[in-house]
Amino acid sequence: xxxxxxxxxxxxxxxxxxxxxxxxxxxxxxxxxxxxxxxxxxxxxxxxxxxxxxxxxxxxxxxxxxxxxxxxxxxxxxxxxxxxxxxxxxxxxxxxxxxxxxxxxxxxxxxxxxxxxxxxxxxxxxxxxxxxxxxxxxxxxxxxxxxxxxxxxxxxxxxxxxxxxxxxxxxxxxxxxxxxxxxxxxxxxxxxxxxxxxxxxxxxxxxxxxxxxxxxxxxxxxxxxxxxxxxxxxxxxxxxxxxxxxxxxxxxxxxxxxxxxxxxxxxxxxxxxxxxxxxxxxxxxxxxxxxxxxxxxxxxxxxxxxxxxxxxxxxxxxxxxxxxxxxxxxxxxxxxxxxxxxxx
Amino acid sequence: xxxxxxxxxxxxxxxxxxxxxxxxxxxxxxxxxxxxxxxxxxxxxxxxxxxxxxxxxxxxxxxxxxxxxxxxxxxxxxxxxxxxxxxxxxxxxxxxxxxxxxxxxxxxxxxxxxxxxxxxxxxxxxxxxxxxxxxxxxxxxxxxxxxxxxxxxxxxxxxxxxxxxxxxxxxxxxxxxxxxxxxxxxxxxxxxxxxxxxxxxxxxxxxxxxxxxxxxxxxxxxxxxxxxxxxxxxxxxxxxxxxxxxxxxxxxxxxxxxxxxxxxxxxxxxxxxxxxxxxxxxxxxxxxxxxxxxxxxxxxxxxxxxxxxxxxxxxxxxxxxxxxxxxxxxxxxxxxxxxxxxxx
Numbered sequence: 001x002x003x004x005x006x007x008x009x010x011x012x013x014x015x016x017x018x019x020x021x022x023x024x025x026x027x028x029x030x031x032x033x034x035x036x037x038x039x040x041x042x043x044x045x046x047x048x049x050x051x052x053x054x055x056x057x058x059x060x061x062x063x064x065x066x067x068x069x070x071x072x073x074x075x076x077x078x079x080x081x082x083x084x085x086x087x088x089x090x091x092x093x094x095x096x097x098x099x100x101x102x103x104x105x106x107x108x109x110x111x112x113x114x115x116x117x118x119x120x121x122x123x124x125x126x127x128x129x130x131x132x133x134x135x136x137x138x139x140x141x142x143x144x145x146x147x148x149x150x151x152x153x154x155x156x157x158x159x160x161x162x163x164x165x166x167x168x169x170x171x172x173x174x175x176x177x178x179x180x181x182x183x184x185x186x187x188x189x190x191x192x193x194x195x196x197x198x199x200x201x202x203x204x205x206x207x208x209x210x211x212x213x214x215x216x217x218x219x220x221x222x223x224x225x226x227x228x229x230x231x232x233x234x235x236x237x238x239x240x241x242x243x244x245x246x247x248x249x250x251x252x253x254x255x256x257x258x259x260x261x262x263x264x265x266x267x268x269x270x271x272x273x274x275x276x277x278x279x280x281x282x283x284x285x286x287x288x289x290x291x292x293x294x295x296x297x298x299x300x301x302x303x304x305x306x307x308x309x310x311x312x313x314x315x316x317x318x319x320x321x322x323x324x325x326x327x328x329x330x331x332x333x334x335x336x337x338x339x340x341x342x343x344x
Numbered sequence: 345x346x347x348x349x350x351x352x353x354x355x356x357x358x359x360x361x362x363x364x365x366x367x368x369x370x371x372x373x374x375x376x377x378x379x380x381x382x383x384x385x386x387x388x389x390x391x392x393x394x395x396x397x398x399x400x401x402x403x404x405x406x407x408x409x410x411x412x413x414x415x416x417x418x419x420x421x422x423x424x425x426x427x428x429x430x431x432x433x434x435x436x437x438x439x440x441x442x443x444x445x446x447x448x449x450x451x452x453x454x455x456x457x458x459x460x461x462x463x464x465x466x467x468x469x470x471x472x473x474x475x476x477x478x479x480x481x482x483x484x485x486x487x488x489x490x491x492x493x494x495x496x497x498x499x500x501x502x503x504x505x506x507x508x509x510x511x512x513x514x515x516x517x518x519x520x521x522x523x524x525x526x527x528x529x530x531x532x533x534x535x536x537x538x539x540x541x542x543x544x545x546x547x548x549x550x551x552x553x554x555x556x557x558x559x560x561x562x563x564x565x566x567x568x569x570x571x572x573x574x575x576x577x578x579x580x581x582x583x584x585x586x587x588x589x590x591x592x593x594x595x596x597x598x599x600x601x602x603x604x605x606x607x608x609x610x611x612x613x614x615x616x617x618x619x620x621x622x623x624x625x626x627x628x629x630x631x632x633x634x635x636x637x638x639x640x641x642x643x644x645x646x647x648x649x650x651x652x653x654x655x656x657x658x659x660x661x662x663x664x665x666x667x668x669x670x671x672x673x674x675x676x677x678x679x680x681x682x683x684x685x686x687x688x
Binding site (some may be wrong): 059060232234238253257258259260264265267268270271272273274275276277278279280281282283284287 | 401404453500578582597598599603604609610611612614615616618619620621622624626627628631651658
C-alpha cells in the first residue's frame with residue numbers, strides 16, 4: 001500500500017492573447033499522488049518542489065504557436081517551469097533520495113520527472129537554495145553567457161541594460177562593473193532605480209516611465225554613445241538605443257518583454273545597423289549550459305565574499321504563483337521573482 | 345598658360361525627403377577646369393572620370409542627418425561617389441600620369457582628388473574597366489566580406505538573397521553556389537527573376553511584387569527554413585524572413601533599400617531572434633578593404649574562366665547620371681548601374 005497525499009497544482013487553462021491574467025491559470029486541489037514511485041519505475045524521479053521560478057520567457061509558452069525552440073504549455077496540465085526540488089524517490093542511478101536538484105519541473109507540490117538527465121544536481125548548499133532559480137540557475141548563466149560571450153566587453157566600454165533590476169539585468173550590471181565598464185540601467189520604479197545605483201553599483205540608472213523621450217534620456221547618460229546593449233525589453237527602447245549605438249556596437253537580445261503580449265511596436269530604424277556595423281544577436285541560454293561549471297567556479301566565491309549581490313522577490317505559497325508570474329509583465333517584482341512551495 | 349576645359353558636373357541641390365527625384369540634382373555646364381595641377385600641388389591628383397557608380401547607400405548621403413560613419417552630400421557641390429578614373433596630372437608620388445584608379449570621386453568630368461591614399465590603383469586591365477565599380481570594386485568586396493565573413497556559410501545551408509539581381513546580390517548568389525549552398529533570390533521583375541535562374545545559377549527565384557504573402561512565398565521555397573539571409577531591402581521582407589529563419593540563422597545586413605526613403609515599415613517580430621538564436625549583423629564595406637587583395641586573387645580567375653558572371657546596366661553620358669541613380673529606388677536597373685562619362 002502506498003500513501004497518497006494531496007498535490008496542489010497550478011494548471012494552465014488555455015492559450016493566452018495579450019497580457020496574461022491570474023485567471024489564465026487555475027489552482028487545483030483535487031489531485032493526489034503517491035510518494036513512492038511504482039515498483040520498477042526506471043529512469044524517472046519523484047520530487048518535492050521547493051522553489052518555483054517566474055521568468056518572462058514563460059509568456060511565450062502561453063501562445064498557441066511558439067516560435068523556434070520554445071514549446072507551448074498544454075492546456076489543462078500544470079504550468080512547467082524551472083524550480084528547485086528535492087528527490088523523494090529516485091528511479092535513476094544518477095540520483096539518490098534526498099538529493100537537491102534544479103531544472104524543469106511542474107507547478108505543483110510533487111512532480112514526476114521523466115527526463116532527470118536534464119536536471120542539475122545541487123552541490124553547493126551553503127548559499128540560499130532559492131538562488132538556483134536565479135543567480136545560480138538559468139538567469140545566472142543567461143547573464144554570464146549573454147554578457148561575456150555575446151557582448152564580448154572591453155574595459156572602458158559603455159554598457160546599457162534594460163529591465164536592469166530583474167533576475168538577469170542586476171547580474172549583467174555587476175558583471176559590467178567587474179569588467180571595468182561604465183554601466184547604466186533602466187527600470188520602472190524609483191525603488192528599483194535606487195537599488196540599481198545603491199545595491200548593485202550601476203554608475204547611473206533611470207526610470208523609463210518618467211522619460212518623455214527615451215532618445216534624450218540615453219543621450220544624457222551616454223553622451224559618447226553605447227557600445228553594448230543588453231536587451232530585455234524591445235520596442236521603443238530598442239529603437240532609441242539603436243539611435244545611440246556606437247560604431248561596432250553589440251546588442252545581446254536576451255528577451256523582449258514589451259513584445260511578448262502582442263502589443264509590440266515595430267522597430268523602424270534597423271537600417272542604422274549598417275553604417276554603425278552593429279551586431280544584434282539573439283541567444284537562448286539552452287545553448288550555453290556547457291559553461292555552467294565554469295560559471296559556478298566564478299560566481300560562488302563572489303557571492304560568498306559579498307562582491308556580487310542578488311535581490312529576490314519571494315512569495316510564499318504555490319497558490320500565489322499565478323499572481324507572481326503575471327506581475328512580471330507589469331514590473332511588480334523587485335528582483336528575481338521566486339515562489340516558495342516548501343522550504344525543505 | 346594652362347588650358348581650361350569645360351567640366352560638366354552633377355550638383356546636389358538640397359537635402360531630400362522621401363524618394364529622390366532627378367530634380368534633386370542639377371547638370372551644370374558652366375564650370376571649367378585646368379588640365380594641369382597648379383605648380384607645387386603636393387599630394388593631390390587631377391583625374392579624368394571614366395565610369396561612375398550608382399549605389400543605394402548614396403540615398404543616405406542625401407539626408408540632412410546621416411547616421412554613423414556616413415556623411416551627407418554638400419548642397420551646391422557635385423555628388424560624390426565611387427568611380428573609375430584616369431590620372432591626368434599626378435601630384436602624389438604613388439601615382440603617375442596615365443594610371444587607372446578607382447575610389448571616391450566627383451560626379452563631374454574631371455576631379456581634383458585631395459586624398460589619393462584612399463584610391464585603389466587598377467592593376468588588372470584585361471577585364472572591363474567598368475567592373476571596378478562593381479564586381480571588382482566596392483560591391484564585390486561587400487558581397488565577399490558579407491557572405492564569407494559575416495554569414496560564415498557551410499555547405500548545404502539554405503541561403504536567401506533579396507534585391508538579388510543588384511550589384512551585390514548577383515555575386516552573393518554565385519558565391520553561395522560555389523559554397524555548396526541552396527540559394528533563392530528575390531527581385532522585382534520577370535526579366536530579373538529569369539536572369540537569377542538562367543544567368544547566375546540561383547536554384548530558385550521569385551518576383552516579390554507578385555507575392556501577396558511573403559511568408560507563404562518563403563515557405564514555398566524554404567520548406568525547411570533559411571540559414572542565411574543576405575539583407576538588402578528591410579521592412580516587410582525582413583519580417584517575413586525572420587519568421588522563416590532556422591535556429592542559429594545569420595542575417596547579414598548589407599543595406600535596406602526599402603527604408604532609405606523614409607516610408608519604412610517597423611519590424612515587429614524581432615523577439616524571434618531569441619528562441620531562434622539569430623545573429624543579425626550590419627556591416628560596412630569600409631571595414632573590410634584589407635581583404636581586397638585576397639578577394640582579387642579569388643575573383644579575377646573566376647571572371648576569366650567564366651565561372652562567375654556579372655551583369656551591368658550601363659548608361660552613356662554624365663547627363664543621364666541623375667536618372668540612373670534615381671532609378672535604383674524603383675528597381676529600374678537590371679544589374680549593376682554604371683554611368684559612362686568617358687571610355688578612356
